[in-house]
Amino acid sequence: MSKSKIDADLRARDEAHVWHPFTQTYKGVVPLQVKKAEGTLLYGMDDQTYIDANSSWWVNIHGHAHPHIGRALNEQFLKVDHVIFAGATHEKAIELAERICDVLPDNFQKVFFSDNGSTATEVALKMVFQYFHNQGIEKKRVLAMSGAYHGDTFGAMSVGERDKFNAPFEPFFFDVDYLDFPTEENENEILRNATDLFQTGEFCCMIIEPLVQGASGMRMYSAKFLDQLTLRAKENGVLVIFDEVMTGFGRTGKLFAMDYCNEKPDIVTLSKGLTAGILPMGLTITSNDIFNAFLSPDTTKAFLHGHSFTANPLACAVACASLDLFERPETWNNIESIVKWNVDFANELNSCSMISNIRQKGTILAFEVNTEKETTYFSDLRDQLYNYCLDNGIFIRPLGNVVFINPPYCITEGEFKHVKKVLLNFLNELN
Ligand SMILES: *Cc1c(COP(=O)(O)O)cnc(C)c1O
Secondary structure (H helix, E strand, O other): OOOOOOOHHHHHHHHHHOOOOOOOHHHOOOOOOOOEEEEOEEEOHHHOEEEEOOHHHHOOOOOEOOHHHHHHHHHHHHHOOOOOOOOOOOHHHHHHHHHHHHHOOOOOOEEEEEOOHHHHHHHHHHHHHHHHHHOOOOOOEEEEEOOOOOOOOHHHHHOOOOOOOOHHHHHHOOOOEEEOOOOOOOHHHHHHHHHHHHOOOOEEEEEEOOOEEOOOOOEEOOHHHHHHHHHHHHHOOOEEEEEOOOOOOOOOOOOOHHHHOOOOOOEEEEOHHHHOOOOOOEEEEEOHHHHHOOOOOOHHHOOOOOOOOOOOHHHHHHHHHHHHHHOOHHHHHHHHHHHHHHHHHHHHHOOOOOEEEEEEEOOEEEEEEOOOOOOOOOOOHHHHHHHHHHHOOEEOOOEOOEEEEOOOOOOOHHHHHHHHHHHHHHHHHHO
16 A cells, blocks of 8 residues: 655645756656654654655754754844855854864864855865965866765766766766775775876875765775875875765764774865754865965955855854764764664675675665666666655665665664664565
8 A cells, every 4th residue: 555645736736846856757756745854753644754764865863853953043043044254254153163173183274164065075176276276286187986976066076976867967077087996806906096196296186985985875995995095195295085975974983984094184075964954054174284375465366266155154053053962972872873773784684685785884774685787776676665665654765776774863773673674574575
């Protein structure tokens, strides 16, 4: 029995005027109407509940309608709702910048605000390009990793995987070199290739998703490899950008993925969990060294970039409130519990015959369902599992035949067990 997903009138109005992201409307995809969201749950028609097992596109880390975040948002609205951020400043932006620098390694001292993960990437790339330009240094090549996802704007697409998603735009991208994705067998070869490239002296930066590549299917690699790669970049004067848009704020079991690494990047981008998934905001954080290359009596050497909503005070207040929650032991206890449940779940999955590549990092658990076809985002299995989960009170969004969970940290053991049971049932029924 399929439950009703949306009120008929609303469905017609949605269809008439709304263009949904990543959606082939031709296929008549019916979106789930969410009437209320609280804690781990989304409430649909007739008060049916759905566990938000992918944290509303990986952003909602503390659960929906968290009272502490709600209070911070309301209080900030009554103080300063929004204000221009060029020639003006406000206390919450300053507080957030200070607190973010506090929780990052010491070399991170300057915070640039933008609106989402993609703009945080654009800012990072523009910062690097102008850093060298301002000093009259010619370094134009960029290194990225195959399978990368850094956002959907042009710079971000240019440094991402060149695949079916962005084929129409490829003629407009700048050239980028790609490293293979590391596995235990090819790590040394990749490091040799990277070193050869860096030694040309032509590379300005390397951009990378640390430890977990998100959109390409929650693909994981070791901190040891990343340390060696970062070290080789730095030895050759290549700036290193870590895109922690997805990995940041506890996802990997530590506050940042770079907390697993000895070698730290020069620039880091944050978004998604930054505002606990409540309001859009991106941050690009770097060192005083890089910032200082923009200081000059010449205005054109400044970073002439900004957005209307740069450092929106409501988003800053919510991000600070989220950091408050990370100061509470219960948040870390919850993360620890999810890590433990994930490890147990991964062990149980080991005995399932129709899946492969079970992997887990912190609060993320992923595996691939073997299908006749190759592993791909366009797998039919995706729709089958998506609907099966909805029918069983779970909202997930598999990446093709890659199934993963990355729930809000407030998920209860009972809710987690339900997610596990439904996924295992699905796999058994496939047999
Ligand atoms: C989601 C994501 C982005 C893009 O962020 P948006 O806010 O969706 O623009 C960039 N990098 C990574 C690693 C991401 O997961």
